[in-house]
Amino acid sequence: MMVLRGVLLVVGVVAGVVGVVDLLGDGWGDVWRVVVWLAVGVVAHDAVLAGLTILLGVVVVRLLPSSARAPTIVGLVVLGSVTLAVLPTLTVTWTGQSNPTLLDRPYARNWLGFVAVVTVGVVAGSWWAHRHRPAGRGADGSAAEGRSGGRHPRG
Known part of the structure; x- marks a missing residue:
């Protein structure tokens, strides 16, 4: 593991030096x-x-209920990251200023398809988490109260 770290460190430093030299070479x-x-x-x-x-x-x-929280947050992070990465393409497509030789695909439609797939994944993940929550947990994920009203029997 230490050898791998050392190799990655050297590769990273070399890449950084090459980038700085290239940047300074342009003025x-x-x-x-x-x-x-x-x-x-x-x-x-x-x-x-x-x-x-x-x-x-x-x-x-x-x-959201506890079973839907993690899948929803993951879905939002994925959608946010991908949307930021393709935002320039989407804004050009939506404003109608696209160059058909550069933007030769229906990027807005494909992005909407990606949103649909992620949404289905979030719903499926939420359903799965709801169906497989630990025994003794309520719908909101809290521990079910026993005969003592949730307090320790000696307390």
């Missing part, structure tokens, strides 16, 4: 644009995406 104008792009990316991720993800997670936890 300092590109360096400023890359710094700005990275700074905006960090702010966009930390302030916007992470905040929305946490907020969405809190809302999902409060509104």
Whole structure:
């Protein structure tokens, strides 16, 4: 395992050095644009995406039954990641400014199909979790109360 880590470390450092040399070889104008792009990316991720993800997670936890929480959160993370990756293609398709030689597929329709598949997966995962929850658990995932009203018999 240590050898693998060492090899991955060397490969990563070499890739970083190649990237920096390539960036600096193009002139300092590109360096400023890359710094700005990275700074905006960090702010966009930390302030916007992470905040929305946490907020969405809190809302999902409060509104959904326990058996549907994990599948729904996984589905939302997958949909969010894929949507962000294909957003430029989708916005060009929706605005009608597509170049038919570059965008030669029905990307919006395919994305909607992906949304449908993920939704079916979330529903199936929620059903599976509901059907296979541990014995003695209520519909909301809490432990069923015994004769003592949920308190320890000696308490």
